Amino acid sequence: MNNLKIGDTLVIHCYKHNGVIYETSRVAYVVDIKDDYIVLGDENVLITKKDGRAWHTKGSSIMFFYKNRWFNIIAQLKEDGIFYYCNIASPFVIDKDTLKYIDYDLDLRVFNDGAFKVLDRNEYNYHKKLMKYPKEINYIVKEELSSLIEMKKSGEFPFNKESIYKYYDMFKKIKNK
Numbered sequence: 293m294n295n296l297k298i299g300d301t302l303v304i305h306c307y308k309h310n311g312v313i314y315e316t317s318r319v320a321y322v323v324d325i326k327d328d329y330i331v332l333g334d335e336n337v338l339i340t341k342k343d344g345r346a347w348h349t350k351g352s353s354i355m356f357f358y359k360n361r362w363f364n365i366i367a368q369l370k371e372d373g374i375f376y377y378c379n380i381a382s383p384f385v386i387d388k389d390t391l392k393y394i395d396y397d398l399d400l401r402v403f404n405d406g407a408f409k410v411l412d413r414n415e416y417n418y419h420k421k422l423m424k425y426p427k428e429i430n431y432i433v434k435e436e437l438s439s440l441i442e443m444k445k446s447g448e449f450p451f452n453k454e455s456i457y458k459y460y461d462m463f464k465k466i467k468n469k
Contacts, residue, residue, distance in 0.1 A: 296322060296325060296330070296386060297322065297325070298322050298323065298324065298325065298466065299321065299322060299466050299469070300321070300322045300389075301319050301320065301321055301322070301389070302319075302320050302322065302332065302386070302389055302390060302391045303316065303317065303318060303319065303320075303389060303390045303391070304316065304317045304320055304332075304390070304391050304392075305390050305391070305392045305393075306379075306381070306392075306393060306394075306395045307392065307393070307394045307395065308394065308395060308419065308423065309394055309396070309419065309423040309425060309429070310423050312342065313342060314341070314342050314395055315339060315340065315341050315342065315395075316339070316340050317334070317337050317338065317339045317340075318337055318338045319334065319337060320332040320333065320334040320337065320355065320391075321333050321334065321463060321466050321467055322466075323354070323459050323462050323463045323466060324459065324462065327359075328358060328359050328360060328361075329356050329357060329358045329359060329361075330356075330357050330384075330391075331354060331355065331356055331459050332354075332355040332357065332391070333352065333353065333354050333355070333459065333460070333462075333463030333466070333467070334349070334352070334353050334355070335349075335351070335352040335353075335463075335467065336348050336349060336350065336351070337349050337353075349368075350370075351368060351369055351370055351371075352368075352369045352460060352463065353366050353367060353368050353369070354366075354367045354369070354450075354456055354459045354460055354463060355367070356450050357384040357391060357393070358383055358384070359383050359384070360383055361383065361436065361439075362380060362381065362382060362383065362396070362432050362433065362436035363378055363379060363380050363381060363400075363436050363437075363439075363440050364378070364379050364381050364384070364393065365377075365378045365440075365450055365451075366378070366379075367450060367456045367459075369456070369460060370404070372404055373404030373405075374404060374453060374456055375401070375402065375403060375404055376400070376401070376402035376444075376451065377399060377400075377401055377402075378399060378400040378401075378402070378440055378444075379393075379395055379396075379399055380395075380396045380397070380398040380399065380400075380416075380433050380436055380437055380440070381393045381394060381395045381396055382394040382396070396416065396419075396425075396429070396433050397412045397415040397416035397419055398410065398411070398412055398413065398416045398433060398437055399411040399412050400437065400440050400441065400444065402444055402451070408441070408444055410437065410441075416433070
């Protein structure tokens with residue numbers, strides 16, 4: 293990450309615990325680089341699942357990937373407000389022009405009215421058995437999901453509109469250069 297700079301583009305690869313690539317996306321722009329996280333922005337990006345399904349996202353997203361936290365946060369800017377999709381996932385690594393992380397199935401969906409819902413508990417339990425997640429992973433996943441919910445409830449960064457719109461404005465300037 294030492295050579296990474298604002299304005300660079302990255303491809304995002306999401307893996308499962310067994311090392312199999314699960315999902316890829318094309319071209320996200322580096323919007324900000326902090327000591328403990330990076331911020332990326334994308335718009336109408338192509339997402340491809342391992343089974344070959346592919347689609348373009350609608351609208352713009354501001355994404356927060358953490359070096360030491362077991363989640364990433366995607367703020368989706370839509371006509372009717374900001375929605376968040378939060379993945380419980382390993383801290384990211386950068387490999388050349390690719391950001392990589394391991395997805396641990398559980399997701400937190402935050403709606404534009406502030407309501408939220410935990411998704412994919414059955415998928416997590418299935419993969420936990422299938423891929424034999426170590427006890428440490430199970431502990432981390434549950435702790436980080438609880439932390440993420442508390443961050444949302446307290447309106448902690450990045451769960452506030454001001455931060456998202458600030459980064460969105462930065463993303464637009466970078467993308468339009």
